[in-house]
Amino acid sequence: MSSSVFLRRSWLAENGALAALVVLVVALSLLSSDFLSVTNLLNVGVQAAVTAILAFGSTFVIVTGGIDLSVGSVAALSAIVLAWTASVAGLPWPLATVVSLAVGVACGLVNAALIAYGKLPPFIATLAMLGIARGLALVISQGSPIAMPDAVSHLGDTIGTYLPVPVVVMVVMGGIAAVILNRTYAGRAMYAIGGNEEAARLSGIKVSRQKLITYALSGGFAAVAGIVLASRLASAQPQAAAGYELDAIAAVVIGGASLSGGKGRALGTFVGALILAVLRNGLNLLSVSAFWQQVVIGVVIALAVLVDTLRRRGM
Amino acid sequence: MELLRAEGLRKRFPGVLALDGVDLTVRSGEVHVLLGENGAGKSTLIKMLSGAYHPDEGRVLLDGHPVHIRTAGDAQRLGIATIYQEFNLVPELSVAENLSLGRPPRRFGFVDTKRMHERAVELLARVGVDVDPRTPVSRLGIARMQMVEIAKALGLQARVLIMDEPTAVLTTGEVEKLFSIVRRLREQGVAIIFITHHLEEIAAIGDRVTVLRDGRSVAEVPADTPQDELVRLMVGRPIDQQFPRERGQAGEPLLKVTGLGRKGVFEDVSFEVRAGEVVGVAGLVGAGRTEVARAIFGADRYDTGEVTVRGRRPTPGDVHAAMEAGLGLVPEDRKGQGLVLGADIAENLGLVTLREATRAGFVDRKGQHQAAAEVAEQLGIRMTGLGQEVRTLSGGNQQKVVIGKWLEADAGVLILDEPTRGIDVGAKVEIYQLINALTASGHAVLMISSDLPEVLGMSDRILVMARGRLVGELSAAEATQDGVMALAVTEVEGPRVQ
Structure with a gap:
């Protein structure tokens, strides 16, 4: 095998998701003349933003070998809390935002406490939180949408004529996730714990404490996603973001992370979220029915992981 | 009678x-012993015989007829069974179920438990x-699991x-x-290919030895060949000293353990390790050596006693x-x-120093x-680069990485639990x-090992544990294999620590 072939293969292997995204974009721009317009692409960005922000948070958890099923519910709860504290309780919006973020983080901490100290499997602990957070959102809102404070709703606007704020928030959160994963103690500990929890513990990493940080980050990111989603709609809805946790997990996995832990990158997750959004947008432009879209997206998820698995086995 | 023959096997990986x-x-x-250093090709060879790999060149004959072993199923049909270090048992199932795994006796479509049991x-x-x-396999110790594996192989009519x-x-x-057990199988006419790193086992159990070096079979010799000669064949150069311990003057005590105990596991363990000293811990598996080491290190809790490291008392269980x-x-x-x-x-090298x-x-x-680069250089880790996954390293180099992370952290007292197992x-x-280098620079080493020649060859003092207690201490000069074993099998007065 010549070295150039080897290099090309390993580049593809490392960036399989990115290659898939490029292929998808090229194919869609050939199939639909509307696809490659600035307006449409920014629209895709806005569509991707909420999923991507949730997925960045989920990346932390998945890198540690855990899973967080509660992020969609936590997003909805955080948004409801913001809207309620500002609009109903009359708190100033900056304070309401802080409270909202704190609620997201608190949900994550509860998850982590159940997992790290209660020894519940992450699937069960966060499944419980999925129900609890959604229920609390419904209780607080009494089942109806609450208007977001105007100042926060600007998050759904654009900067200048073009640049949507959700896209900016997505990129910033992605940058933060990348820095945390690559540069900080917390991030490096996540990889060690996901790679081999016992080896990490015997190397002096305080595993329980690091899990608290991990799930708290996931909760915090979910709160940001919830606020962005509510701003776009100008109101917080208790049923918002239902099922988004699965999209988030799909994005992380398409991006090359392994559910068994130890692997995953913020950039991969970003690409994974973009693939999902581009696919939905493209299928809409091609007038594929919403029912078929679900089938296509399911197939794409299976393919992405299948290719990854085959590649690993080949090595 | 010749049963299995392999000729000119070649295999190239990228x-x-x-x-x-x-x-x-x-x-x-x-009992045919396969001897060779890690990487000499032993694993590749047995994987070919068990159907996991296919040779690029060469052939395998069974009873004089060429055979093609393409899958594990082929190997099974030909009567070739392999017992790997990682057992192929389902821990949750009973011994009987494991022995009939995949082909349980049936009656009217249902599993015939009575016949399975018989x-x-x-x-x-x-x-x-x-x-x-009826015992679940998970409740057996490693030794018994291995015996169940052997029984399973016999159930598949294994001839090799x-x-x-x-x-x-x-x-x-x-x-x-x-x-x-192996001798009994030999008498029943089973051909056994036996891999070991322990040279003294060869004469004890083997009949003939095939030595592999760098992917080639370099010699076939009788099992009573002197060990020096076997080592020379294996490494292609004589190793003058298998245990090159350089003993120095012991200094201040760095690790002091007094009256350490955990209910039902170990009791009243007291000893100290001085700077520049290697203290070996011998004993049977299950004597509580690993448990004591983990308790000292804070990986597990202990109920009584004290651990002092360089005058400090670290919080138990931390x-x-x-x-x-x-x-x-x-x-x-x-x-x-x-x-x-x-x-x-x-x-991996940076895990301990991450904080x-x-x-x-x-x-x-x-x-x-x-x-990491400095430590890797110092330890002579053979690698393609620091970015290589440790999964792909040989056992010896993996162990150097584990030791290396503590060198990087400059740990003064190192506890080595079976440091050369499988190397x-x-x-x-x-x-x-x-x-040697560690103790020469003033570190203290506590070395648990089940390899008696290693304990005798490398330790300055030897502690012997049996049934959760320290039953003796021997100096390097007075210790013999027999002496240590006699202590290791001591029946401690009173019942085992429970």
């Missing part, structure tokens, strides 16, 4: 010529092991039984038991506190507890990389030289 002409002849009713009793009797077939380092996980007493006090542990289960297999060498290298939450990754002769000597 970038490596794993086998470069291997011949092997095994007769029925013999079959198990019969197979276990053939092996000569006393286990209730390949055993990959079966003694690596056994204590001396258990090894004797295994040998008697690994981080033990580390801060200057302790390091190289655990017995290298892959399960020592390494993050999917991470690279630099990442120190962090400022305001941010890790100094450049500094970490630099430190080839050449790498073993490198680890011993590393231990």
